[in-house]
Amino acid sequence: xxEKADRPWLTFDCYDTLVAYTESKLSALMEIVYSKGGNKxxxxxxxxxxxxxxxxxxxxxxxxxxxxLRQSLKRAITSVGLEVTDDDEGKMLEAVKKAKPFPDVxxxxxxxxxxxxLAILSNSEPDIxxxxxAAIGIEFDAVVLAAEAGCYKPATGMFHELLSRINQHPxxxxxxxxxxxxxxxxxxxxxxxxxxWINRYNKTGDPAYKPDAELPDLSGIRAVLENCx
Numbered sequence: 001x002x003e004k005a006d007r008p009w010l011t012f013d014c015y016d017t018l019v020a021y022t023e024s025k026l027s028a029l030m031e032i033v034y035s036k037g038g039n040k041x042x043x044x045x046x047x048x049x050x051x052x053x054x055x056x057x058x059x060x061x062x063x064x065x066x067x068x069l070r071q072s073l074k075r076a077i078t079s080v081g082l083e084v085t086d087d088d089e090g091k092m093l094e095a096v097k098k099a100k101p102f103p104d105v106x107x108x109x110x111x112x113x114x115x116x117x118l119a120i121l122s123n124s125e126p127d128i129x130x131x132x133x134a135a136i137g138i139e140f141d142a143v144v145l146a147a148e149a150g151c152y153k154p155a156t157g158m159f160h161e162l163l164s165r166i167n168q169h170p171x172x173x174x175x176x177x178x179x180x181x182x183x184x185x186x187x188x189x190x191x192x193x194x195x196x197w198i199n200r201y202n203k204t205g206d207p208a209y210k211p212d213a214e215l216p217d218l219s220g221i222r223a224v225l226e227n228c229x
């Protein structure tokens with residue numbers, strides 16, 4: 001076994017790769033809409049607008065994640081004729097903090113950390129990600145956040161911040177993520193050595209950015225890495 005300082009790096013997206021971020025937000029939003037007398041049609045419309053707002057806000061002048069979530073919720077709920085309270089915003093933030101890890105995550109990470117250094121690259125902030133990492137149940141060797149980079153993925157600044165923090169050339173790093181939009185494209189453009197797509201939701205990828213491997217979850221990562229070595 002190599003000394004820890006000599007082990008190669010695996011970098012992971014967190015939201016929807018390690019923890020169920022979207023599911024948690026959707027559940028909170030549905031609860032909020034129904035609590036105000038809304039129905040499924042209103043909830044579906046509000047959710048669509050929430051996702052649009054979150055993407056727009058993360059692409060604009062930098063706002064920390066809790067503000068992005070608050071503003072996205074406000075836009076979404078008011079778009080369907082309902083009002084937002086501070087309690088509603090708190091429910092959304094708590095939902096993200098309590099997002100559950102996928103069941104394959106902890107066993108896979110425990111196995112991988114024996115031979116690799118592990119990092120998180122996340123569109124998050126310290127006051128939120130700390131809850132997510134605690135829920136995952138493993139210590140990471142580096143955690144790089146949007147709050148520190150001053151931008152959100154898919155901006156290249158996030159990936160440059162990561163490479164600077166771990167002091168690695170991109171060709172030496174394997175990036176592992178669920179989102180083509182946030183991760184797979186930019187990791188390729190930044191020259192990462194390998195990219196593993198965790199296609200949890202059976203989505204269609206972009207052939208121009210074909211990953212080195214496509215997996216349904218984290219359980220097959222070690223086998224892929226061993227076959228590629």
